[in-house]
Amino acid sequence: MSTDTEATIAPAGRRRSGGQALVDALTLHGVDVVFGIPGTHNLPVYAALGGAGIRHVLTRHEQGAGYAADGYARVSGKPGVVITTTGPAILNAAAAAAQAYSDSVPVLFIAPGLPLHHPSAGNGYLHEVKDQFRAMDSIVGHAQRVTTVEEIPLAVAQCFAAMTSARPRPAYLEIPLDLLDLEATTALVPPYEGRPARPNAESIQAAAQLLDAAEHPLLIVGGGASGAADEVRELAEALQAPVITTANGKGVLPETHPLSLGAGVHHPTVKQLVAASDVVVAVGTELAPSDWWWGPISQQSTVIRIDIDPTSAATNISPAVALVGDAAETISSLLTGLRTAGRTDGRESAAQWRRLLRQDAAREGGAYLELCAALDAALDDSALIAADSAMACYYGALSNLPLHRPRSFLYPTGVGTLGYGLPAAIGAKIAAPQRKVVALLGDGGVMFTIAELAAAAQAGLAVPVVIVDNGGYGEIRNEMADRGDTVHAVDLASPDFAALARSLGCHGVSLESATLLADAVGAALNADRPTLIHLRVSGRETESA
Structure with a gap:
């Protein structure tokens, strides 16, 4: 980053495609990891990524890419980067963008948009949606759509400045797809940041x-x-x-x-x-x-x-x-x-x-005390928990599992999305491979992003994925009962989670109680791939979302 006393010299301009200009600009801003999925309309970006030295983490869904980039950003302190293709792909990532906005996390979402001269009323183009840019603009802190190849490096610099110079928020960059293969002479724009306001x-x-x-x-x-x-x-x-x-x-x-x-x-x-x-x-x-x-x-x-x-x-x-x-x-x-x-x-x-x-926390999360004690026994002072919006997390780990470093409890506050914990753990482990990372989820929420077990396995991440299973959306079940409503539409027939994990390239074990959890987590932290640990529980106070 440039400072008030030392400026970074911009590299000289040269001929680049739009895809190459984007990747070169990301490299100049220190990006060494991106999360995403290639598609028909972003192939020029992937062509440039192939020789850029940037690690690409292939998730199984764009929402998973967004949550993984969020976890990466929280742990590393650097902006995460997501690359999707047009239409449904970037909209799949929209929930993650909203979560990042809610929790003040700097994540840059990048997607191609419809061509520059696309008919304003639409014509049924592949992946066309009514207004992709406005949809994303409504949920991020900063959004822009470029109109020339030459503008791409500046737009990247502006997005990074917006994400890092004040309150961190996600940003969205849209590049018309017909610019990605188009070549022009482009000069990269070095990173810069504005100094935040100082109290008088x-x-x-x-x-x-x-x-x-x-x-x-x-x-x-x-x-x-x-x-x-x-x-x-x-x-x-x-x-x-x-x-x-x-x-x-x-x-x-x-x-x-x-x-x-x-x-x-x-x-x-x-x-x-x-x-x-x-x-x-x-x-x-x-x-x-x-x-x-x-x-x-x-x-x-x-x-x-x-x-x-x-x-x-x-x-x-x-x-x-x-x-x-x-x-x-x-x-x-x-x-x-x-x-x-x-x-x-x-x-x-x-x-x-x-x-x-602690008395409050024990009363509220009593069903999870053994689980929290087991996790505490298996972890060290640098460990972190990637938590889902599950009762085992907000009633259990939040107040009953001690942690010792900033950004060590990755939790989807505010928007309160489900499915966050597993992909966030992937991003966290990539950001800090030397730290012990545990994903903690409920049986309902994990199904939103269960496919990311395959992404974690492909990346070879030794992450314990602990699923606290009571067979349904427990928080909603309890709220229905408290209202005096008929309790329905909240019970789930859980799959054989351990077998499912093995089919996706992970280890998988099932436990009937938390008494063996510390040993299972300890073994998982030293494994050659992720380990799903399926823990069945019962009772109103343990009904995890």
Whole structure:
């Protein structure tokens, strides 16, 4: 990336096809992995990819490609890249784009579009949809369609700048298919990024004054603080403040730290915790209803918000002070103005709140405690969980499985898609092959992307895929029952998951209880390919989506 003091020299122009211009621009931006599926209309891109030195991960569905790129981006901290063909292919990836937008994940979706001079009313062209560009534009943070080969390198640079210079969001780049084989003299555009806004000195001073006077401060940390782990720890220790995280903030402060309360702001005790705190510092979190199940923080709370997005800084609650800027840089500035002498040691208070929160978590996720203990025994401090929107994840692992690094709990918050966990684990393992990666899913959700077992096998990834099976869409079954409705359309006859996994090139084992799970996961982490571990459960509280 270029900086304020050092510029990158753009490579000289030369004749390139549109497909080659795209791939060369991606290479210049440091892309070394792409996820996707070739098709009739993107073959010129694949022709250029063949000699580019970029690893291509062949998924079995474009939605899987999108979730894999999302997992890759969350773990690596770099934008993920998805390449599809026209029409149904890019629309297959749309759910993944929406999830990336919801969770502020930088993923670039690239697809050919209909030709430049295609009739405006359509003519039945292969893969034609009414308005592919507008469909994608409606769900990503940045979208553009080029109209010349020469524009392609600039468009790539603009997409990367949009994804990385402020709040991370997915981007969509559409290239008319007749430009991909067309040649023109193109000059590559080097990477650049804009510096995010910095809080002004008056706002920093106002926040410092509030914190200097606070006797019971609290830190609420979200995914926007993933790049500020050291600064979050320093601020917590300076204030002697307990720290609780959202799902996407899990692990920003290691959950063994004496000031850590763990993850899960939806627990009843959190409402008491917030009420007992005279100043709340919310770092990189929307304070969103998808995290706060019991309702928003009271407007009576004194809240300092640190967020890179000025529109989010006042969403869901109006803060006493809004600090708009990069989390790490903003916290560092705040620390320089704080008076920390004379602070009461916060570890005892944190321990009391942690005990109450663990009681909440154990009551809510009691059926999963053995599963979480088994996973904890099999994993190390660098491990990560690629979780689906399943009860074993949001009632179980979120608050009952300790994790210790940022971006270690990959979870589809917000949009709450099903089928995320398996392909996200593929992307995560490719981004960090040295780390232990486990996919944790329900029997309903895994069927949305079960074909990606074949992609994981082809890539030779030693990933345990743990399926918690109760035979249906359990969360919806419970909600139907709670409403007094007739319970129907939620029961599933599960396949022989272990045999299915073996047929797709993986290992497969079935367990009747979690007592053998630690050994099974340990063996899977050292295998030569993915291992599906099928765990049957029963009971209302274990009915996983």
